[in-house]
Amino acid sequence: xxxxxxxxxxxxxxxxxxxxxxxxxxxxxxxxxxxxxxxxxxxxxxxxxxxxxxxxxxxxxxxxxxxxxxxxxxxxxxxxxxxxxxxxxxxxxxxxxxxxxxxxxxxxxxxxxxxxxxxxxxxxxxxxxxxxxxxxx
Amino acid sequence: xxxxxxxxxxxxxxxxxxxxxxxxxxxxxxxxxxxxxxxxxxxxxxxxxxxxxxxxxxxxxxxxxxxxxxxxxxxxxxxxxxxxxxxxxxxxxxxxxxxxxxxxxxxxxxxxxxxxxxxxxxxxxxxxxxxxxxxxxx
Numbered sequence: 001x002x003x004x005x006x007x008x009x010x011x012x013x014x015x016x017x018x019x020x021x022x023x024x025x026x027x028x029x030x031x032x033x034x035x036x037x038x039x040x041x042x043x044x045x046x047x048x049x050x051x052x053x054x055x056x057x058x059x060x061x062x063x064x065x066x067x068x069x070x071x072x073x074x075x076x077x078x079x080x081x082x083x084x085x086x087x088x089x090x091x092x093x094x095x096x097x098x099x100x101x102x103x104x105x106x107x108x109x110x111x112x113x114x115x116x117x118x119x120x121x122x123x124x125x126x127x128x129x130x131x132x133x134x135x136x137x
Numbered sequence: 138x139x140x141x142x143x144x145x146x147x148x149x150x151x152x153x154x155x156x157x158x159x160x161x162x163x164x165x166x167x168x169x170x171x172x173x174x175x176x177x178x179x180x181x182x183x184x185x186x187x188x189x190x191x192x193x194x195x196x197x198x199x200x201x202x203x204x205x206x207x208x209x210x211x212x213x214x215x216x217x218x219x220x221x222x223x224x225x226x227x228x229x230x231x232x233x234x235x236x237x238x239x240x241x242x243x244x245x246x247x248x249x250x251x252x253x254x255x256x257x258x259x260x261x262x263x264x265x266x267x268x269x270x271x272x273x274x275x
Contacts, residue, residue: 005266034259042263092188100149
């Protein structure tokens with residue numbers, strides 16, 4: 001029986017930039033930051049109110065994760081185009097969070113809109129991913 | 138409940154004031170003044186927007202910063218208590234334990250132990266399938 005999801009991978013163009021965005025801008029916390037001897041960095045963050053889900057911020061473009069050129073190019077294209085819809089982030093108030101993050105310089109693909117499931121804006125992490133930022137009904 | 142955009146901006150201004158000044162002796166009166174809203178309305182609207190009272194939010198900010206300082210390991214626990222805005226070690230320890238489940242000292246010890254383990258054997262923190270992917274590509 002599978003009971004829960006403990007780790008989920010988010011591929012990012014730049015781990016340090018992603019660290020800054022998720023930790024300093026969004027307020028996530030670093031769970032583990034381990035560097036192996038050949039430079040592979042295992043960096044996981046957790047959302048403020050979800051300590052048992054680690055989001056692994058992995059760079060497929062550098063290091064040894066994917067040496068296959070074709071795979072790396074495929075990732076590069078997807079990340080550079082910001083094409084990867086990574087998930088849904090919950091907020092207690094979409095409009096307030098939108099205003100606050102806009103003031104911090106975060107780019108949104110679209111502002112808060114009423115949807116049948118709540119109020120939603122589309123936020124980007126600047127590292128290749130976008131999320132639905134939703135205030136559920 | 139509909140909140141007008143101008144009022145949103147004031148609530149956010151109050152929250153950002155807390156973000157920047159939580160280390161100082163601030164309270165609801167000061168925060169609501171910065172937001173240009175009465176104490177009562179600020180408390181009600183802030184709680185509506187953030188699902189926490191201003192006091193809960195302020196305490197959360199202080200505890201989060203205390204965790205960071207405890208992880209850094211440079212200051213003593215009483216120095217951390219003072220620098221995050223708590224007036225007494227008693228209330229700091231009590232609120233810290235309430236929030237994290239352990240005392241500040243235990244938190245520091247656990248964090249330092251984990252840091253040491255991460256440094257000494259990073260492999261033990263990484264799922265093996267990721268290590269295999271990584272090593273196989275070398």
